[in-house]
Amino acid sequence: MTARRSAGAAVLVVEDDDGARATLVRDLEAHGYEVDAAEDGATALRYWERRRPDVVLLDLGLPDMDGLDVIRRIRREAPTPIVILSGRYEEREKVEALDRGADDYVTKPFGSEELQARIRAALRRGTGPAREAEGRLVAGPLVLDPLRHEVLVDETPVDLTPREFEILRVLLTHAGRVVTKARILRAVWGEAYQDEDSYIYVHVGQIRRKLAAADPAGQLRNLIGTEPGVGYRIATLERP
Amino acid sequence: MCPDPAYDPDMSGIRPSRLIRPLGVAIVSLAAATLVVGYLQDVVGVPNPSAVYLIAVVATALVAGTAGAALASVAAFLLYNFLFTAPRFSFSITDPGVLLSVVLLLFVGIVVGQLAALQRSRTAIATAREREALALFRLSRGLATRTSTLDVLQEVTASVRDELGMRRVWIALGPDDAAERIVADTGGEGRPAPAGLLQVLQRMPGETPAKWVRVHQASRSAGNLDTYRVRIEAGGNPLGSVWALRDRDGGVPDRSATRLIAAAADQIGQAWAQDQLAGAAQAAEIARQSDALKSSLLQSVSHDLRTPLAAIRMAAAGLRPDSQLGAVARRENADTIEREVEHLNRLVTNLLDLSRIEAGGLRVERETVELDDVLARAVERLRARSVDRTLELALEGPPVRVDPVLLEAAFTNVVDNALAYTPPGAPIRIAALADDAYVRLTIEDGGPGVPDGAMPRLFERFYRVPGRNGRSRTSGGTGIGLAVTSGFVEAMGGRVAARRSALGGLAIDLDLPAAEVPVELRA
Numbered sequence: 091m092t093a094r095r096s097a098g099a100a101v102l103v104v105e106d107d108d109g110a111r112a113t114l115v116r117d118l119e120a121h122g123y124e125v126d127a128a129e130d131g132a133t134a135l136r137y138w139e140r141r142r143p144d145v146v147l148l149d150l151g152l153p154d155m156d157g158l159d160v161i162r163r164i165r166r167e168a169p170t171p172i173v174i175l176s177g178r179y180e181e182r183e184k185v186e187a188l189d190r191g192a193d194d195y196v197t198k199p200f201g202s203e204e205l206q207a208r209i210r211a212a213l214r215r216g217t218g219p220a221r222e223a224e225g226r227l228v229a230g231p232l233v234l235d236p237l238r239h240e241v242l243v244d245e246t247p248v249d250l251t252p253r254e255f256e257i258l259r260v261l262l263t264h265a266g267r268v269v270t271k272a273r274i275l276r277a278v279w280g281e282a283y284q285d286e287d288s289y290i291y292v293h294v295g296q297i298r299r300k301l302a303a304a305d306p307a308g309q310l311r312n313l314i315g316t317e318p319g320v321g322y323r324i325a326t327l328e329r330p
Numbered sequence: 331m332c333p334d335p336a337y338d339p340d341m342s343g344i345r346p347s348r349l350i351r352p353l354g355v356a357i358v359s360l361a362a363a364t365l366v367v368g369y370l371q372d373v374v375g376v377p378n379p380s381a382v383y384l385i386a387v388v389a390t391a392l393v394a395g396t397a398g399a400a401l402a403s404v405a406a407f408l409l410y411n412f413l414f415t416a417p418r419f420s421f422s423i424t425d426p427g428v429l430l431s432v433v434l435l436l437f438v439g440i441v442v443g444q445l446a447a448l449q450r451s452r453t454a455i456a457t458a459r460e461r462e463a464l465a466l467f468r469l470s471r472g473l474a475t476r477t478s479t480l481d482v483l484q485e486v487t488a489s490v491r492d493e494l495g496m497r498r499v500w501i502a503l504g505p506d507d508a509a510e511r512i513v514a515d516t517g518g519e520g521r522p523a524p525a526g527l528l529q530v531l532q533r534m535p536g537e538t539p540a541k542w543v544r545v546h547q548a549s550r551s552a553g554n555l556d557t558y559r560v561r562i563e564a565g566g567n568p569l570g571s572v573w574a575l576r577d578r579d580g581g582v583p584d585r586s587a588t589r590l591i592a593a594a595a596d597q598i599g600q601a602w603a604q605d606q607l608a609g610a611a612q613a614a615e616i617a618r619q620s621d622a623l624k625s626s627l628l629q630s631v632s633h634d635l636r637t638p639l640a641a642i643r644m645a646a647a648g649l650r651p652d653s654q655l656g657a658v659a660r661r662e663n664a665d666t667i668e669r670e671v672e673h674l675n676r677l678v679t680n681l682l683d684l685s686r687i688e689a690g691g692l693r694v695e696r697e698t699v700e701l702d703d704v705l706a707r708a709v710e711r712l713r714a715r716s717v718d719r720t721l722e723l724a725l726e727g728p729p730v731r732v733d734p735v736l737l738e739a740a741f742t743n744v745v746d747n748a749l750a751y752t753p754p755g756a757p758i759r760i761a762a763l764a765d766d767a768y769v770r771l772t773i774e775d776g777g778p779g780v781p782d783g784a785m786p787r788l789f790e791r792f793y794r795v796p797g798r799n800g801r802s803r804t805s806g807g808t809g810i811g812l813a814v815t816s817g818f819v820e821a822m823g824g825r826v827a828a829r830r831s832a833l834g835g836l837a838i839d840l841d842l843p844a845a846e847v848p849v850e851l852r853a
Contacts, residue, residue, distance in 0.1 A: 289698050291703055319738075
């Protein structure tokens with residue numbers, strides 16, 4: 091998909107800093123979006139009710155309410171993509187926001203191009219993950235079939251352990267979105283293991299190695315991206 | 331029962347078994363003296379050998395004290411009178427000269443006996459004093475050379491137990507009875523708890539000796555043990571107590587023992603109060619250093635902050651609609667702004683990181699991660715910025731146990747440094763190598779390097795290698811980047827080192843703790 095296809099989409103910007111908000115609005119309008127801007131949580135939720143934007147850009151530090159509450163209110167009603175605008179020292183809040191249902195984050199200061207790419211990705215996945223009719227999950231040459239419990243790369247089966255299979259399934263289900271480690275732990279190990287270090291990094295390393303071995307063309311090289319201290323993200327690949 | 335019966339200067343506590351030796355000495359020495367006197371008077375013909383009895387009196391005095399000496403004198407008087415004075419085998423004396431000498435024998439015997447016994451008890455007291463002084467010396471030396479008071483208290487309890495003949499000694503610290511927590515205990519059966527009668531040492535101001543005051547029955551069930559308690563105070567504030575269990579048969583500790591236990595309590599109180607003062611002084615020193623840091627930080631950084639700001643301002647002005655710049659120049663201005671913002675961001679990030687390290691407020695969340703994974707983003711950025719360098723990468727190694735966010739920042743700073751101080755075309759090599767408990771991540775370059783003398787100081791904050799100017803301004807140029815690296819790596823349980831690289835330039839080693847990985851996960 092290209093930037094042109096997402097033009098015309100409605101974006102809600104929630105940012106309390108006047109200069110940053112104005113710059114964002116100008117940049118987004120220049121890229122062809124319809125932009126509403128709110129300087130606090132209450133205004134943001136009013137706009138949200140009235141306009142139902144296609145994507146929300148949310149700064150967590152708001153003067154009147156916790157940014158996390160804004161996420162909660164929006165999530166109660168719709169799966170609208172939410173991209174967090176985060177300062178570097180809001181590391182833990184960033185993770186919490188993702189766990190509460192935000193889809194992605196950009197770290198301040200961010201460049202215009204990075205932001206545009208994130209918005210495009212968010213709009214793309216607004217149409218749903220790469221899921222086929224029989225529940226198969228697809229990313230480029232990679233196909234995960236939950237019913238038959240198998241992973242194929244270019245029709246060749248890849249031998250994953252049950253843990254690795256579950257981790258890949260969670261990531262693919264949320265393709266394009268950042269999946270926090272807590273979320274992977276909950277989904278794969280269950281509630282009891284939430285606080286334990288279950289060597290997720292090592293498992294992911296194994297998955298990457300096995301996929302790389304089955305993919306000599308290197309199409310899947312950057313499939314699983316690492317967000318240090320936060321989690322993982324499966325790149326949204328075009329379907330073949 | 332006292333473990334050392336000789337150490338009981340309290341002579342009144344005489345038990346039957348302890349009478350045997352003095353009595354034996356008295357009988358044997360008197361008998362021997364009688365034989366010698368008989369021999370001298372009847373065989374040799376010495377007119378009045380009664381003085382020989384004085385030897386027996388002195389011998390008895392040395393083992394039996396003053397009372398024994400007096401008794402021996404009387405016995406010697408009676409023996410000589412009965413056996414050797416005319417009329418013999420009767421207590422009557424006819425010759426006034428002999429009568430005088432016999433009375434003198436009694437008198438001299440008593441005096442010499444008393445002197446000898448006094449000498450003996452003085453020796454005993456001196457020995458006891460020496461022991462007391464030695465015990466006190468050991469105690470104060472232990473506390474004076476301590477690294478931590480709590481460690482020494484265990485030794486103190488043991489020496490108080492041994493020196494005072496206690497069954498068990500423990501020290502509890504806390505401002506009042508309810509808050510007292512046991513910090514040292516010589517051990518013994520069961521839990522350390524008061525038993526039998528409770529005696530508390532009452533201390534008076536000035537010269538008045540401290541005395542034991544019976545407070546109440548601590549516990550009925552305790553058999554033949556009594557409890558002794560000395561409060562630990564410093565500057566009038568209660569800090570805790572020394573507790574001791576002692577056999578009831580042993581009686582109340584004598585003066586010397588009481589002095590010792592009181593001194594122990596005082597010394598512990600002083601040491602403890604001193605520890606608290608030292609803690610406060612350290613906190614003040616940290617606060618002072620933190621202030622000094624802030625001011626040197628401002629000096630060092632204000633220039634590095636202003637320069638990019640000036641560039642941004644000028645470039646932004648060139649983007650105004652009324653500016654005369656063409657499309658290419660405008661694009662370059664926009665690039666300048668982005669680059670300078672990125673630079674400022676790195677600088678500010680490092681400043682905040684450094685202040686977090688200095689403030690000790692760093693939160694480290696360690697996880698098991700793989701280096702190539704956690705550094706992927708940083709390496710990607712590095713590739714983009716080092717198009718004119720030869721980059722060698724070998725990051726595959728065993729997993730490490732680190733905070734991924736801190737590691738990425740630590741690594742980025744070293745890499746920024748290498749990029750800033752190497753000329754185009756210079757090689758940069760990044761490699762990971764397993765080394766026992768650590769995984770060594772080395773970032774080395776083929777640049778000009780730094781003088782050997784500067785190596786140890788590279789990780790100091792605000793240190794800049796003299797005469798070395800970066801090709802481009804980066805966070806490394808402020809003497810902050812590597813300080814942050816070292817702070818982060820050490821906070822994660824690792825260590826950093828700088829050395830000369832085989833490539834000719836500088837090599838920085840980051841030793842990161844290796845992770846324990848279950849066998850089934852090993853590749």
